[in-house]
Amino acid sequence: MLFAVFLPVLLAIFIPYLSKWKEKIHTGYFVLLAPLAVFIYFIPNVGNDFTPIIQSYSWIPSLNIALDFYLDGLSLLFVLLISGIGTLVTLYSIFYLHTSERLGQFYVYLLLFMTAMFGVVLSDNVFVLYGFWELTSISSFLLIGYWNFKERSRYGALKSMLITVFGGLSMLGGFILLTSITETTSIQEMILQTDIILSSEYFGLILALILLGAFTKSAQFPFHIWLPDAMEAPTPVSAYLHSATMVKAGIFLVARFTPIFSGNEWFFVIVSGIGIITLIWGGSYMAIRQTDLKGILAFSTISQLGMIMAMLGFGTKLAIFAAVFHILNHATFKGSLFMIAGIVDHETGTRDIRKLGGLVTLMPISATLAFFATFSMAGLPLPFLNGFYSKEMFFDASLELQHHSMWISQVLSQAIPYLAVFGSIFTFVYSMYLVFGTFMGEKKLDQLPVKPHEAPIGLLLSPIILVIGVIVIGLFPNIVNSSFLAHTAEAIYGEPFDKKIQYWHGWITPLYMSLVVVGGGAVLALFRRNWSSIYSFLPGKLSFNKVYDFLVDQSEKTSAKITNSYMNGSIGRYMALILVAILGCTFTVMIITDGFAWDTTNLAPITxxxxxxxxxxxxxxxxxxxxxxxxxxxxxxxxxxxxxxxxxxxxxxxx
Missing domain, CATH: 1.10.287 (Helix Hairpins)
Structure with a gap:
């Protein structure tokens, strides 16, 4: 596994030389080999007889840090998503990015990000995981800011890095406390000491710090504000980072530590509560008011991530399986939708949905793919759409919540089914708004910069494969269930999952909930223009963007004042400050270690x-x-x- 993890970054070393021939052969063809090779390497592990594998390579033994790579059902799912979607995104980028672009830089950043993600999902050592975690923040900063001549790209890149690095440092604090309590750096060994961790006086702080890292990375409320601004990245980056990889890293972290934290009721309150808030906020409030295709998809991603996070917070056997199932489903339909949004932008010259419409006759293949993917995201109850299965499981799991002792847990348990339906109704609305606003209705060719036409097969190939995945998983869900989804759920929950996925369960409550979502969502979608004016009475900036901008601005001003106060050109002042700092640190250490208590009995006499x-x-x-x-x-x-x-x-x- 060591070679598989570092294969992308090893290939990145040669990209500057390979990119010199980009006029003859696109650099992406070389890059394509890395994720494809990793996918082929790990795919034989899929099957009913899969057993976890651990490989260890000594690194810093004095600090108990080793390159421990652990492959179980959870890490296998993510490795296959990272490598599989990475292969399709690289293929898509070959036809999306012109050779006049800085392809060498782009693919070096992309390969660096792949290695970082492989390291995150395979690392068993918490400090190695943290190192790869921060590498994802740095590489995503470079990818989001790839078009650095745009101010919005630079702003989005910096915003994503500041927020996710802040969460990463918090997570590191949680890891340090965990290590001090358990005297191990291995996650699997920590799981064996769950009782010790739960009974520790530092458990609340550990839970808060690690969840802070997960929430910032997976764009959970109120840290979701970085994701929409990250849409300034090229579409291949958006399709990769925001469907299957970076935003799922926080989901992975929560899933990995669920065996430890799920025994505490505050884990349910915080994770499921934040998840439901994120689902509703991203769906009902923000997604529907967007006019940019990628903006709609960004907030829909936030909403879907909130749904997955909420299911992990539920902690039940069914909820865990529904969460991992939706992780896979979301990667297929959302990855294809990002690519289709890029195709629309590529072929029409705009992503403004107000200028689009009627493209179904001009771009029939793209429209067909968009309908399948969007209907799956909406949870339309059709047997060939994978999104319906996990959405119905979400409803079913929301009805199982009980046996909580804290009053806040009891209130939340009773409210979650209603909130789940409410948020899902607006998920249906923005899904219909996205696909019908783009491909149906009246043509507005006079408002488009270029005359639209169907995309070349090179651009269509990747979303076609993903949509085929949507349909195949929908028609044969138990194939992926028995081959690796059941192993994934078992890795999180700790018990085998042997329930079969079925389309028809009879007239049960989750089905009625789905019908309410479809019926209510259809009515709201049909009459959207009649009620969407309500947004004019709500503040357009009702988010934490202003808080973020204020904090960054004040930090810059304060740091400038502090710097100017001592950086005045006086060498004497510089030396004085250095000496004061040295003496201050020395005296502090001596006071803490009782260094002033000298024992002079064994010293030579002073003359x-x-x-x-x-x-x-x-x-x-x-x-x-x-x-x-x-x-x-x-x-x-x-x-x-x-x-x-x-x-x-x-x-x-x-x-």
């Missing part, structure tokens, strides 16, 4: 001669400061040095 020499040296050193004559200062300082020389070489000390 009067040594005392006089020490006083003379001190007087000489102080006199040097006040002497204006440089020659005199040198001579006085030399006398201090002679005193030290005499002291060290005296016969008393030589003996």
């Amino acid at each position: 009067i001669q040594e005392v006089l020499i020490a006083i003379a040296m001190a007087i000489a050193a102080v006199s040097t400061i006040f002497t204006r004559n440089k020659i005199g200062a040198i001579l006085i300082l030399a006398s201090s040095g002679m005193g030290l020389h005499y002291y060290l070489l005296s016969t008393v000390h030589l003996t």
